[in-house]
Amino acid sequence: MTDRPAPAMTKRDLLSLIGKSAGATAMYMAMSSLGQAQASTFKGPIKLDGDPGGASVLVLGAGVAGLVAALELSRAGYKVQVLEYNPQVGGRSWTLRGGDTYTELGGLTQTCQFSSGNYINPGPWRIPAEHGGLIHYCKMLGVGLEPFQQNNYNAYIHSTKAFGGKPQRYKTIQADYYGHVAELLAKAVKKNALDDAVTAEDAAILLESLRGWGALDNDMRYVRGRSSASRRGWDKGPGGGLTAEPIPSDPLDMSTVLKSGMWRQIGGHLSNEHQHAIFQPAGGMDQIAKGFERAVGNLVRCNSKVTAIHQDEKGVTVHYLDTKTGQKLTAQAGYCICTIPLSILSQIEINVGPSLDAAIHAVPYLPGLKVGLEFKRRFWEQDEEIYGGITSTDLPIGQISYPSYGYGSQGPGVVLGAYANGAFAYEFTSLAPAERVQRALEWGSQIHPQYKSEFMNGIAVGWHRVPWTQGCFAIWTEETRAEHYKNLCQMDGRIMLAGEHASYIGGWQEGGITSALDAIGRLHQRVLAG
Amino acid sequence: MIRKQTLVLVLASAAALGTIAASAGAQTAANPVPGEAAGTFMMASKFSEPTGELMYRNVCAGCHMPDAKGTQGAGFYPALAKNEKLAAGGYPVLVLMKGLNGMPAVGQMMTDQQVADVVNYVRTHFGNKYKDAVTPADVQPLR
Known part of the structure; x- marks a missing residue:
């Protein structure tokens, strides 16, 4: 490892090397770890080729999952009707x-x-x-x-237990935390305390990187000065003219930063979904709902409260209530894509197999x-x-x-x-x-x-x-995923579920959309297979 | 033993923070929950309500409603008032500890004593008259 000139090697060089030595699979694995693979499972517009032969689909729920299903299925030639509880489309895509x-x-x-x-x-x-x-x-x-x-580096971190409840600028806390950690690590490297983990060559590179990462001075210290002030903020900022000279601020000492607990708030933006x-x-957000409404609003019947879902060998019958008139109505189709949140669906009569039934009842909100x-x-x-x-x-x-x-x-x-x-x-x-x-x-x-x-x-x-979800989104655990997730997503007779609850991107609209695309893709294969 | 210490800690922190919550409460125009300052909004990870009544009013009522009569929308929240399913005290304990359908297992954010207290409160109020109290020992095995 030590003889490899890592800093001079480009990502392409590395991939080429891996490709030569280990074949395409290893190269793909490496690409994934370098962040060049797809982020969500979305891989471009869905293609539902082939004639569905007049097949009909009833979509339950006009949130983004149901609306994507309605849009794509109707374009592919299906007869589509959507039932929605609310007076408007969009579901949680709401403003x-x-x-x-x-x-x-x-x-x-x-x-x-x-x-x-x-x-x-x-x-x-x-x-x-x-x-x-x-x-x-x-x-x-x-x-x-x-x-x-x-x-926003200028927004605050606030704690009732630190600084007498006085909010601190995010940039100040991050700069001081990084700065002190960098100084400390630099000291350890210089004392050869990390010799078992870092080679001499890497140690030199590490020191150089710590200076930049932590805004350290020439002596590898995180102290009051231009370097730290350019991250944490100045006592008096630079300007133009006679009174322009900036005055650096005093960094907080390390113990204060650590004891404040505010370092916990650094990095909320580091996860993939918040970068x-x-x-x-x-x-x-409801501009998305309005966009879908322009495209497929004509397929949606609003104010329709689903009370029972029944399937047999010929098709699916959904019983629903017009919430304005109180009228009891039914809708029928060959298939059903049900996007009703599990918190609600678990209270609706539906004849599905025991594994899907158990999954529907297993997920809190x-x-x-x-x-x-x-x-x-x-x-x-x-x-x-x-x-x-x-x-x-x-x-x-x-x-x-x-x-x-x-x-x-x-x-x-x-x-x-x-x-x-x-x-x-x-x-x-x-x-x-x-x-x-x-x-x-x-x-x-x-x-x-x-x-x-x-x-x-x-x-x-x-x-x-919220009357139509009774909760924010589905809470999955590793245990419930292992026991119920695949069962939840499986087609059961003529019924298939979709929505953020049927995804690994819970609580995000992308989960609902990728779930719907996956569901209608499988539905289409089933229909084409007759 | 560990559990008892946890409870003591919860109560101690409630006492320490009581003044802050009380001043926040006093500044609001209407404070509908008597004694609320003693136990609400203490920490995000667990409930600090010291009595069954306060737990009901500040946590359960969010869904089952202040009068415990439940409510209805696209789905429903069941009434706990005059609810025969409460006849066996073990049932509401089980629901609190394991959740039910969309309802999270909120009892996991309570101590055994708090679970027992709120179950006993609901089983003796809102038209329910079940006098056989559940105890923390009934709760513990469901952790």
Whole structure:
């Protein structure tokens, strides 16, 4: 290993070497580990070649999974009808803006009072670049994407247990944490403490890299100076003219950084699904729903509550209720793609085999709560130079996310004022909506004192009280996956399930889309086989 | 022994944080839950509610509703009020510890005592009159 000139070798050289010495399989494995393989299972537009011969499909649920199924099956020549519980399509691909009303389970209704142009996405709110399926449909449906600021170095990390509750800039904590770790590691290398793990040649390279990674000075120290200030921020920033000379800031000492626990909040943006570039639809997540509505809205019957699903050797019969008229109706088709969340489907009569039946009843749904808060002005931009991004906190609100649109607007702005999980989500959900908003305001004002004087209105969505999902998304464990996942995805007679719950990308729209594409691909093979 | 220590820790942290929660609660216009400051919003990983009543009001009511009458949408949350399935105390304990359909196993975020307390509370309120209390020892084997 030590004689290989690694820094001078390009990725292509390496692949070529592996290909020569170990064959194509090893080369593919290496490519995967170097990040050149597909991110999700989406591999380009689906091709359903061949004549389905007039076969019909009933799609249950008009979220992204059901809408993708309806779109592709109808294009392939199937007769498609979609039943949807809600008055509109989109499912969890959902946006709340001024004038919208939302009635949660229990009957409490909120009317969103946001000003024109402001919104929150109570459900999914981000589109990672690696979610090729969703991005494909955004392009196809004319849904414009804009950058979502996942990681903003100027946003805060906040802890009630550190710095007297005073929020710290993300960049300050990351710079000081990296800086001290780099200095410490450099010391260890210089003392030859890592000789059993690092060769002399690599140690030299490591030291050089640590200087850059940790913003160390010439003596390999993380100290007050130009180098550290250029990462963590200055006491007085550089400018032009007579008073332009910058004044560096004092790094926090290592013990303070470690004991603050704030290093836990470094790297929320490092997972594949949160890395930049990451997007949002311009104008709200429901632009995706609207795009699908333009394409296949004519196939969807809304206000239709499914009460029973019955299949026999000839086809599938679905019993449903018109939620406006109370009329009991039935729909029939040769096959059924059912995208109803398992939290709901587990309460609906359906005649499937025991393994699918067990799978349907085996998956709990996450709580999760979001609060949108509107303020008279964008004080986070105007007073604190925070443009989009996320402040994290150990308060029950979990985080504050600033809008990744409309920067510099002088009018009112909306933040995501809470995204609560765990016990906090249950406790938030048990409060009346107005009380949830009030709590989010109280807690958030510990981070932004401007909250109190600038507040206008808010809206709160606790996902366990969402009437059509009874939860945020499916919670799988390794044990339930092993026992039930394949059974859940298998075609059962004439019925096949799809949705984020039938994917390994739980809680993301890409999961619903790749699941739907997989399901209709298999359905099509079955139909063609007669 | 470990479990008892956990419970003591939970109560101790509840006491330590009580003042913060109390001040937050006092500033809100309406505080619908009496005594809530003693046990809610303490930590994300587990429930800190010290009594069965507070656990019901602050956790269970999110789905089963404050009056325990349940609710209906595309699916439903069953009423716990006047619910004959509560006749055997082991059943609600099992549901809390293992979950049911879309309901997560919320009892895993409670101590054995807390599970027993909330089960006993529901089985003696909302029109339920089951006097045979469950105990933490009934809960422990389901961990």
